[in-house]
Amino acid sequence: xxxxxxxxxxxxxxxxxxxxxxxxxxxxxxxxxxxxxxxxxxxxxxxxxxxxxxxxxxxxxxxxxxxxxxxxxxxxxxxxxxxxxxxxxxxxxxxxxxxxxxxxxxxxxxxxxxxxxxxxxxxxxxxxxxxxxxxxxxxxxxxxxxxxxxxxxxxxxxxxxxxxxxxxxxxxxxxxxxxxxxx
Amino acid sequence: xxxxxxxxxxxxxxxxxxxxxxxxxxxxxxxxxxxxxxxxxxxxxxxxxxxxxxxxxxxxxxxxxxxxxxxxxxxxxxxxxxxxxxxxxxxxxxxxxxxxxxxxxxxxxxxxxxxxxxxxxxxxxxxxxxxxxxxxxxxxxxxxxxxxxxxxxxxxxxxxxxxxxxxxxxxxxxxxxxxxxxxxxxxxxxxxxxxxxxxxxxxxxxxxxxxxxxxxxxxxxxxxxxxxxxxxxxxxxxxxxxxxxxxxxxxxxxxxxxxxxxxxxxxxxxxxxxxxxxxxxxxxxxxxxxxxxxxxxxxxxxxxxxxxxxxxxxxxxxxxxx
Numbered sequence: 001x002x003x004x005x006x007x008x009x010x011x012x013x014x015x016x017x018x019x020x021x022x023x024x025x026x027x028x029x030x031x032x033x034x035x036x037x038x039x040x041x042x043x044x045x046x047x048x049x050x051x052x053x054x055x056x057x058x059x060x061x062x063x064x065x066x067x068x069x070x071x072x073x074x075x076x077x078x079x080x081x082x083x084x085x086x087x088x089x090x091x092x093x094x095x096x097x098x099x100x101x102x103x104x105x106x107x108x109x110x111x112x113x114x115x116x117x118x119x120x121x122x123x124x125x126x127x128x129x130x131x132x133x134x135x136x137x138x139x140x141x142x143x144x145x146x147x148x149x150x151x152x153x154x155x156x157x158x159x160x161x162x163x164x165x166x167x168x169x170x171x172x173x174x175x176x177x178x179x180x181x182x183x
Numbered sequence: 184x185x186x187x188x189x190x191x192x193x194x195x196x197x198x199x200x201x202x203x204x205x206x207x208x209x210x211x212x213x214x215x216x217x218x219x220x221x222x223x224x225x226x227x228x229x230x231x232x233x234x235x236x237x238x239x240x241x242x243x244x245x246x247x248x249x250x251x252x253x254x255x256x257x258x259x260x261x262x263x264x265x266x267x268x269x270x271x272x273x274x275x276x277x278x279x280x281x282x283x284x285x286x287x288x289x290x291x292x293x294x295x296x297x298x299x300x301x302x303x304x305x306x307x308x309x310x311x312x313x314x315x316x317x318x319x320x321x322x323x324x325x326x327x328x329x330x331x332x333x334x335x336x337x338x339x340x341x342x343x344x345x346x347x348x349x350x351x352x353x354x355x356x357x358x359x360x361x362x363x364x365x366x367x368x369x370x371x372x373x374x375x376x377x378x379x380x381x382x383x384x385x386x387x388x389x390x391x392x393x394x395x396x397x398x399x400x401x402x403x404x405x406x407x408x409x410x411x412x413x414x415x416x417x418x419x420x421x422x423x424x425x426x427x428x429x430x431x432x433x434x435x436x437x438x439x440x441x442x443x444x445x446x447x448x449x450x451x452x453x454x455x456x457x458x459x460x461x462x463x464x465x466x467x468x469x470x471x472x473x474x475x476x477x478x479x480x481x482x483x484x485x486x487x488x489x490x491x492x493x494x495x496x497x498x499x500x501x502x503x504x505x
Contacts, residue, residue: 008393012440031440034433041433044346045441058440 009061021131107141201331205347207318223276235317239282250281389443
């Protein structure tokens with residue numbers, strides 16, 4: 001990925017790469033709204049027919065940031081030996097049983113799995129680099145606030161891995177099915 | 184980055200503020216006078232310079248009669264320097280340099296005259312100097328705006344004012360870009376491609392920077408670094424309490440995204456009918472209505488923009504109590 005283009009995307013939102021995903025989302029939606037509402041601040045900037053291009057370029061900047069986070073690897077284990085030990089310790093491999101049906105209510109299933117493993121939303125956010133707000137929307141199956149399917153799929157896999165779902169593919173497919181039905 | 188006549192004496196150099204904004208009638212002179220009054224009252228030595236060449240009337244805002252000495256005397260070499268036409272005002276710590284009036288030739292200063300005047304401005308014996316610029320985006324206005332330490336953009340919440348402000352911002356940006364390129368000695372190299380690109384559809388500084396970096400990363404990055412220093416301040420004047428509370432932030436957001444220019448929000452000044460009353464009485468608002476919403480808002484802006492001055496005064500008053 002072009003590092004400079006990524007920097008520029010952050011800059012457009014007035015953010016730096018250490019911003020949380022939530023901050024990125026907020027800035028993106030605010031800016032989008034500013035252009036769409038034809039507000040005092042923006043109306044004279046856009047000529048007739050410029051709006052769709054502008055919104056597309058904003059979306060592209062937002063997508064670029066999401067994508068960069070999706071593929072960013074966690075810091076190498078070698079560099080943080082103590083973390084590695086810790087990780088091993090909480091390799092919580094015990095089998096937990098929750099009552100939500102992963103096919104019918106994958107969001108609730110993820111939430112219960114997370115709780116069964118004594119993890120907060122923020123623990124998961126830290127581990128997955130996915131914004132807490134996005135995670136909450138996944139748990140609540142609030143489809144309106146979720147990113148495009150290509151990213152959503154990646155988010156779901158990360159979430160499953162973080163709370164150690166036994167059969168992640170099945171859950172991801174179930175969730176994506178519900179998502180496409182709803183949108 | 185500014186021109187300075189006296190580089191080894193920087194601590195005594197005044198802070199120069201330029202007040203522009205493209206549109207006439209948005210309140211540049213009122214804001215300029217009020218900012219200066221507010222700092223003068225704190226004991227800071229302030230000078231307001233009426234740089235609205237050709238349409239000067241700042242003395243009227245201060246309740247002064249037609250000034251005997253003006254910038255015309257300087258440009259016609261009747262006096263040696265700017266200091267010789269410094270006029271006392273009825274207010275303590277506040278002096279005025281009056282502008283030229285109804286002299287169309289003065290609106291066309293030569294570049295040398297302008298640069299000489301800028302050097303003299305930075306050599307004036309004062310703590311703060313406020314340049315009240317005229318409307319429009321002429322080179323005179325742009326060059327003073329660029330030379331100042333703080334460029335303040337005053338707008339009011341109307342489509343026309345905002346449109347002019349964007350036009351002004353773009354004009355300042357490109358003027359500064361030309362200067363930076365000249366200084367780096369790359370104007371010829373970049374000029375041709377620039378012109379071609381401007382015609383071919385590059386409309387914002389952001390597009391331009393991306394293009395420059397692509398053509399020549401070394402030069403592009405050097406220019407970008409200098410241009411990032413360009414960060415004008417924004418004041419929304421005559422704001423309606425509920426409707427315009429977020430306008431300044433929204434404009435800053437739009438400038439960042441659309442132009443790639445970081446605009447700092449200095450503050451919002453509420454619409455206040457006392458401003459008109461004070462204008463008609465030819466007395467500054469801060470003198471006539473020191474506790475008005477207008478005065479409050481201006482003082483808030485001054486506090487935000489001069490945190491050190493504030494701290495210094497606190498230190499002094501604590502010392503006095505002890």
